[in-house]
Amino acid sequence: MINKKIWHETLHCHLGQYFLIDKILYQQKNKYHDIKIFDNSVMGRIMTIDNIVQTTEKDEFIYHEMLSHVPIFSHGLIKDVLIVGGGDGGILREVCKHKNINNITMVEIDISIINLCKKYFPTHSNNAYEDPRLELIIDNGLNFVKKTNKKFDLIISDSTDPIGPGKSLFISEFYLNCKKNLKKNGIFVAQNGVSFFQKNEIVSTYKNLKKYFYDASFYQAAIPTYYGGTMMFAWGSDNIELRLTNLEKLKSRIKKTKLIFNYYNPHIHISSFSLPQYIINTLDKS
Template identity: 30%
Template sequence: MSAPAPAAKGSYALEALTDDFGFYVRADALLAERRSPMQHIEILDTPLFGRAMRIDGCFMTSERDEFFYHEPMIHLPAVSFGRPRSALIIGGGDGGAAEELLKHPDMQRVVLAELDADVVEMAREWLPAVHRGAFDDPRLELLLGDGRAFVEQCEERFDQIVLDLTDPFGPAVALYTREFYAACRSKLTPGGVLSLHIQSPIHRPETLARIVASLRSVFGVVRPYLQYVPLYGTLWAMAVASDSTDPLALDAAAVDARIAELGLRDLQLYNGATHQALLAQPNFLRELLAQPAQAIVEGDALDDPSLQADSMQALRVMPV
């Protein structure tokens, strides 16, 4: 691992979401960098977000804004379920999702299946403010390997499954198919919940619609919800899916009562009011999801609309 490299004044980490839109984040230093057999991992020191992780030029998480992503991904489904005792995370090598799940007092076992050991090692060393020691919690079991293979082969059932994945392009498409969602459904306990991110309704609406169609072809209850994630530079979407648990069945007072009963602490975003706000769908999203969309099935290939030029992935200097 290389020593921290100071960035020149005016250095920015650039990310393109599509051919038409992108953003930059000021970076003071490249703290660590590693090219694993699978991907390029960086830890940047930024004035706005603190330490931030990028994978293949895309921002994944940061110290100061991780709660915008992890809290709604974990607690909206978990509180809707009630008192989860077991959970499976596919991906999530930064440890942020595990840390949120382990806040639940009845949680006895969290399995984290991460494909890339280097992501875990980098996060463990450089992002303690994200995982907050979750990797050392005895309730957490870390499995390094193919998460899809684990789901298909394991006989255990979980109250919550979290798909904390990279974007659905290239090999990752296999984790967004109708067949994989059906495999996940078979590993949920009665009333169990699946949660996942489903892309941006602004920049990747067609992909979002196809993911929702895939979920609806498998689960009886599918609730997409919206959240702005500062580090992602845009409005982002997530979803909860279940055979019977419906987060819309809880009003704000009921959510706050459950949070109090569970003794959930250190929540910076999630409460009864935000539970309702997250699930409120603006008209443009309703119209998008009302249109016919084809489920993603085995063998499908989705085109990544993001720019992949090296100049847009590297830490570089822009005129200021």
């Protein structure tokens, strides 16, 4: 709900977070989403979709670095990448930093998200949409993975919560087709909500991933914007050794790229797969 000074998130019905609005920059409802963009003195510019915070200028780097670099450095030989969603451009920006990647396909259902973020969040994409390796496709993600004949080393699902159009990216059919479109030793990763308040979401994802991937798991990162605990990222691969890539190998791979990060590092990478016991217990029962 928005009034003159306060925006309140409605993801959870019995509790929430609020942001003071310095200035409303954009608000419009289209056939896919109810989109709002406003300035906040602490978190900078904020975009909400369907009354749920999607991204902020202040802490977006945590989410985008972890969803991108963890699978890329775990694999070590990523050449072809599919990004499903991610219209704000943050995942694309991070993926484009890897010069050894040959082809990047991005599928976004709502072109208005891309255009709005280019205007209001230019540092998210940082001109990554101009990268010649990118093929941008405006389509429903599930529809694309069902019909494409392309194969990828990495599929990143950067979706909204499983509400509205985002629902189709959390169902068994989507995971099945992502598996079909992965090369040998390919990796699938996806945002999977804040586990403390969204246990049903990780249980559902885990059950579905186990149908199609030998190694189904999660890793995590603490992201202030997504309140309620740690943000979970789903992981699926048929090669368990990729998730267990050791510290020295990670350090070597990172050093070769000469990349500089604000959150990600090899120690964070390894520790992110260490899940709290309540999550382990929940998954063991599923």
